[in-house]
Amino acid sequence: MAARSESRRGFLRGGLRGLGGALLAGAVWARWLQSESRAAPFALRPPGAVAEADFLAQCIKCGQCVQACPFDTLRLADLGDEIPLGTPFFVPREVPCYLCEDLPCVGACPSGALSPSVQDPAESRMGLAVLVDHETCLSYNGLRCEICFRQCPLTGTAITIENQARGRSRHALFLPQVHSEACTGCGVCEKVCPLDEAAIRVLPTELAQGKIGGHYELGTENPGPRGGFAEPDESRPGAAMDYLNSTGAEVEP
Amino acid sequence: MKARPLWMRRGLQMTMIALFIVSSRFGGKVGGAAVLAGDLSASRILGMVPLADPLAALQIFATGRLPGPDVLWGAALVMAIYSVIGGRVFCAWVCPVNIVSDAAGWAHRRLGMRRGATIPRSTRWWVLGGSLVISAVMGLSAFEFVSPVGMVQRGLVFGGRAAAVAMGGIFLAEFLQLPGLWCSRLCPLGAFYSLVGRRAAWKIRYDPLSCTHCGECKVVCPEPQVLDLGAAALTGRVDSSDCTQCGRCTELCPEGSLMYAWRPPSVAAVSKEKS
Numbered sequence: 001m002a003a004r005s006e007s008r009r010g011f012l013r014g015g016l017r018g019l020g021g022a023l024l025a026g027a028v029w030a031r032w033l034q035s036e037s038r039a040a041p042f043a044l045r046p047p048g049a050v051a052e053a054d055f056l057a058q059c060i061k062c063g064q065c066v067q068a069c070p071f072d073t074l075r076l077a078d079l080g081d082e083i084p085l086g087t088p089f090f091v092p093r094e095v096p097c098y099l100c101e102d103l104p105c106v107g108a109c110p111s112g113a114l115s116p117s118v119q120d121p122a123e124s125r126m127g128l129a130v131l132v133d134h135e136t137c138l139s140y141n142g143l144r145c146e147i148c149f150r151q152c153p154l155t156g157t158a159i160t161i162e163n164q165a166r167g168r169s170r171h172a173l174f175l176p177q178v179h180s181e182a183c184t185g186c187g188v189c190e191k192v193c194p195l196d197e198a199a200i201r202v203l204p205t206e207l208a209q210g211k212i213g214g215h216y217e218l219g220t221e222n223p224g225p226r227g228g229f230a231e232p233d234e235s236r237p238g239a240a241m242d243y244l245n246s247t248g249a250e251v252e253p
Numbered sequence: 254m255k256a257r258p259l260w261m262r263r264g265l266q267m268t269m270i271a272l273f274i275v276s277s278r279f280g281g282k283v284g285g286a287a288v289l290a291g292d293l294s295a296s297r298i299l300g301m302v303p304l305a306d307p308l309a310a311l312q313i314f315a316t317g318r319l320p321g322p323d324v325l326w327g328a329a330l331v332m333a334i335y336s337v338i339g340g341r342v343f344c345a346w347v348c349p350v351n352i353v354s355d356a357a358g359w360a361h362r363r364l365g366m367r368r369g370a371t372i373p374r375s376t377r378w379w380v381l382g383g384s385l386v387i388s389a390v391m392g393l394s395a396f397e398f399v400s401p402v403g404m405v406q407r408g409l410v411f412g413g414r415a416a417a418v419a420m421g422g423i424f425l426a427e428f429l430q431l432p433g434l435w436c437s438r439l440c441p442l443g444a445f446y447s448l449v450g451r452r453a454a455w456k457i458r459y460d461p462l463s464c465t466h467c468g469e470c471k472v473v474c475p476e477p478q479v480l481d482l483g484a485a486a487l488t489g490r491v492d493s494s495d496c497t498q499c500g501r502c503t504e505l506c507p508e509g510s511l512m513y514a515w516r517p518p519s520v521a522a523v524s525k526e527k528s
Contacts, residue, residue: 022383025383026387029383029399030390032398033393037393057318057394060294060306060313061292061397062294063277063410066411067290067291076407078414079413079414084398085403086415109321110291110303110321111321112318112321112322
């Protein structure tokens with residue numbers, strides 16, 4: 001009897017030890033995955049890449065996009081790249097994406113991590129170019145640089161030049177401005193920026209962009225989500241002052 | 254001269270890697286399409302036939318996502334092939350980590366190393382289950398993120414330090430501690446392929462009539478638990494799907510009792526034939 005309870009105790013102890021070991025190992029594994037995937041927020045992915053969380057789950061790490069890229073823009077992350085191992089990325093300052101007409105990288109992807117629904121290279125969104133440093137940008141220093149504007153594959157739509165009066169001189173400033181609705185994040189601007197360290201850089205879109213709350217009414221030139229100012233209702237005195245409160249209480253005229 | 258399975262295995266392993274490297278780095282093309290694009294996780298033969306790692310595809314499913322069509326078809330094709338020729342044929346005939354593991358085992362025996370820490374052979378089932386459960390919980394392909402097999406085979410094709418670290422790690426662990434520590438006890442891909450190959454047609458045939466029970470086969474076998482000769486005498490073959498069909502036993506068996514065979518006939522059928 002004693003021997004039996006002894007062996008039962010031994011079995012229980014062994015089972016618990018095994019379960020504990022499995023749970024501990026699982027927790028360490030999961031934590032490792034979490035920190036690996038957090039390493040990714042600065043990674044720029046190939047054209048057509050699905051949202052980063054989906055991309056990390058979907059990409060099978062076969063490198064066929066890398067092999068299909070004719071400019072050797074793409075490479076697979078190795079130890080020390082601070083990007084999950086084996087996933088494709090590019091560094092625009094080294095080699096930007098030249099937006100091949102037929103997007104061979106997307107065609108080569110077997111896993112759905114690069115969505116075949118992106119067929120026009122101008123529709124790809126690898127990130128967003130941001131003029132991160134006005135202090136060093138030559139255009140902001142009054143020089144006629146504008147190289148990023150002229151080399152941009154979507155020049156005039158993704159990057160425009162806005163003139164601005166300069167107080168201390170009769171000459172205007174010619175300032176590059178990026179437009180998120182057209183910028184593909186290809187990184188040619190970052191590559192060609194003549195500074196020692198680029199003043200314009202491609203960032204993943206979610207790091208680069210703010211978001212206007214739906215409750216703001218913007219001016220007529222830049223209508224907000226609710227369509228800008230309402231036309232005054234002339235049939236009702238006082239209504240012109242009252243458009244913001246159309247659902248609220250009456251205001252004395 | 255007998256064609257040695259060892260050299261045939263090394264030949265196939267090297268040829269696969271060489272085709273990947275030639276396609277990837279030296280622009281090896283036939284009719285405009287890469288001979289063998291990609292790497293062992295997913296590839297395409299001559300731009301037409303997709304192949305994919307079925308366990309990687311399964312992990313994508315586990316995260317609640319549908320893999321792309323080429324990964325789906327490729328994984329199905331790979332499963333179909335290995336379910337006929339034997340799942341762990343991948344381990345002994347294709348996987349490049351096998352070369353590292355065999356080298357470590359050879360050095361371990363040659364230098365008369367003592368066995369170090371051991372873990373049960375069943376651990377790999379836990380790792381396989383864990384990689385699917387953790388994929389589902391974390392929404393990431395859990396094993397693919399940390400797989401030394403992936404690091405090695407990817408590194409051989411694309412270069413990189415991760416491959417050297419993974420190869421060195423597996424070599425040292427198997428050389429210093431225990432031969433087969435990774436391949437037979439931890440690797441979930443090997444465990445998965447064991448499942449795939451359960452009903453394979455290509456097996457090691459066992460002839461109990463000529464066997465002298467000298468035991469040499471169990472000494473060289475990397476998975477000696479599969480050589481349960483009592484059970485094999487009843488079925489006429491090595492039935493365990495843990496068998497990698499590496500063929501070490503066929504090379505060595507002095508009586509020729511163990512041999513590769515396509516659909517080995519059962520012992521009952523053989524003895525009926527003889528009478």
